[in-house]
Amino acid sequence: MELPKVGLSNKELKKLFYELDQEDQNWESGKLFSYVFSSKKKYRNFIEKILLQFYHKSGLDFTVFPSLLKIEKEIIDFAIQHLQGNQECCGNFTSGGTESILLAVKSARDYSLIRNKTNSPEIILPITAHPAFHKAVQYFGLKKRLIPVDKNLQVNLKELENSINQNTILIVGSAPSYTYGVIDPIPEMAKIAKKYNLLFHVDACMGGFLLPFLKKFNISIPDFDFSVDGVTSISMDFHKYAYAPKGSSVVLYKNKEIRKFQIFSCADWVGYTMINPTIQSTKSGGPIAATYCTLLLIGEKGYLNLIKKKLNALKEIQNYIKKHKDLELIAENTFPLLAFTSHTVNIFHIVDEMNSKGWYIQPVLSYGELKEAIHLTITYSNTKNVDIFLKDLEASIETAKSLPSNLFYNKIKPYIEKLKNHQISTKDFLQKIIESVNLRIEDLSRRSASINEVLNLLPVNLREELLTEYVNIILK
Numbered sequence: 001m002e003l004p005k006v007g008l009s010n011k012e013l014k015k016l017f018y019e020l021d022q023e024d025q026n027w028e029s030g031k032l033f034s035y036v037f038s039s040k041k042k043y044r045n046f047i048e049k050i051l052l053q054f055y056h057k058s059g060l061d062f063t064v065f066p067s068l069l070k071i072e073k074e075i076i077d078f079a080i081q082h083l084q085g086n087q088e089c090c091g092n093f094t095s096g097g098t099e100s101i102l103l104a105v106k107s108a109r110d111y112s113l114i115r116n117k118t119n120s121p122e123i124i125l126p127i128t129a130h131p132a133f134h135k136a137v138q139y140f141g142l143k144k145r146l147i148p149v150d151k152n153l154q155v156n157l158k159e160l161e162n163s164i165n166q167n168t169i170l171i172v173g174s175a176p177s178y179t180y181g182v183i184d185p186i187p188e189m190a191k192i193a194k195k196y197n198l199l200f201h202v203d204a205c206m207g208g209f210l211l212p213f214l215k216k217f218n219i220s221i222p223d224f225d226f227s228v229d230g231v232t233s234i235s236m237d238f239h240k241y242a243y244a245p246k247g248s249s250v251v252l253y254k255n256k257e258i259r260k261f262q263i264f265s266c267a268d269w270v271g272y273t274m275i276n277p278t279i280q281s282t283k284s285g286g287p288i289a290a291t292y293c294t295l296l297l298i299g300e301k302g303y304l305n306l307i308k309k310k311l312n313a314l315k316e317i318q319n320y321i322k323k324h325k326d327l328e329l330i331a332e333n334t335f336p337l338l339a340f341t342s343h344t345v346n347i348f349h350i351v352d353e354m355n356s357k358g359w360y361i362q363p364v365l366s367y368g369e370l371k372e373a374i375h376l377t378i379t380y381s382n383t384k385n386v387d388i389f390l391k392d393l394e395a396s397i398e399t400a401k402s403l404p405s406n407l408f409y410n411k412i413k414p415y416i417e418k419l420k421n422h423q424i425s426t427k428d429f430l431q432k433i434i435e436s437v438n439l440r441i442e443d444l445s446r447r448s449a450s451i452n453e454v455l456n457l458l459p460v461n462l463r464e465e466l467l468t469e470y471v472n473i474i475l476k
């Protein structure tokens, strides 16, 4: 773009942003089973006002904006109580699950380094752990040990214990994991962590807020929080099932001894003394104020109401999948995340067909012995659409059955071998894919079945290289 000599009028800008808006999936339609957690409009309208009222305040300096510190303490206090922490627990508000996880891993690294535990720290991750931990490994120069899951999709405890060595600093468990919605055996993992004197992080970004409420529906929930001796930190997001606007999570610690390593102070420059408890420095006061407002506005009764609708939708969709001759439910859940696969239909075609009907459902690539799948995150806005969703899903399955599989794969097969043998660069390979599918590169995400079929056949390192190359091309 070029900067206009004279700023555009409101009318022109309205038109411009209306047109941009039309390019996206309509997140208010309830047809997205991911990415947007939206509650009732009457809540949103009020919360957005508070978001704007506090948007321009900066969380960089709480001596200038003491209200933001006050609000943070209230939110952390709530989070600690919600997750059964004690007086020693502490934590901070962050911009999202990834920031909370990065901070927890960084704190664990530095806490261990200062104790001369090791110069080559390793963390133990179940294969179901969120990519944010892999990002932390990459950013902070750590090593990862990946642990397989059992048939029930929980981490294999024996393999976990066997992988501990003198460099291990941290074990990670999920409550629940994103893809399958399954909760790891947190008490058993905590026992192992204690036995070897290790830190243990529970990623409750998805489940931390919602799980304690499920008990009120007589659903039995395994212990996953600070009530479990051995859990040393927890991440919990408010911008997921608490329905706060985006940019809202907390990282909590068992005590301040560990949290201390998260805080960054700098007096080694010519300016004011810089103190950042979290990764961001300048940060808007909007998300934190809006989160506080969301919790107070919706309240326990409101959340129970929203949850009831989600549980009903989950049951209905799970029942449909269980009865369907072409589908297979991967895990039966009481948490509103689910994944299913098929042994008779190409699920990547189902994804594309649903996409063409205005839905967004998420493809999951195969991993080791785990088959490719479709993931659904069920949120309040989806609950009004279950009937039509199932009807469209049925039609999509029928269409998918009639579509050819692996046509594209046959065209690209010779290049896959070359790529695996490093006889062709990832960039050239990507070019071959683009030529073969006859699509503009920008459209690949909309009709993605062919690409997913290819990715599905590649080893993890090549998948990563290819995706990096792709994004490097499409971004300016």
Ligand SMILES: Cc1ncc(COP(=O)(O)O)c(C=O)c1O
Pocket: 095, 096, 097, 098, 099, 130, 132, 174, 176, 177, 178, 203, 204, 205, 206, 237, 249
């Ligand atoms: C279990 C889990 N952990 C961490 C994250 C990362 O959260 P965010 O996308 O807010 O960074 C997610 C996101 O879906 C998640 O499901």
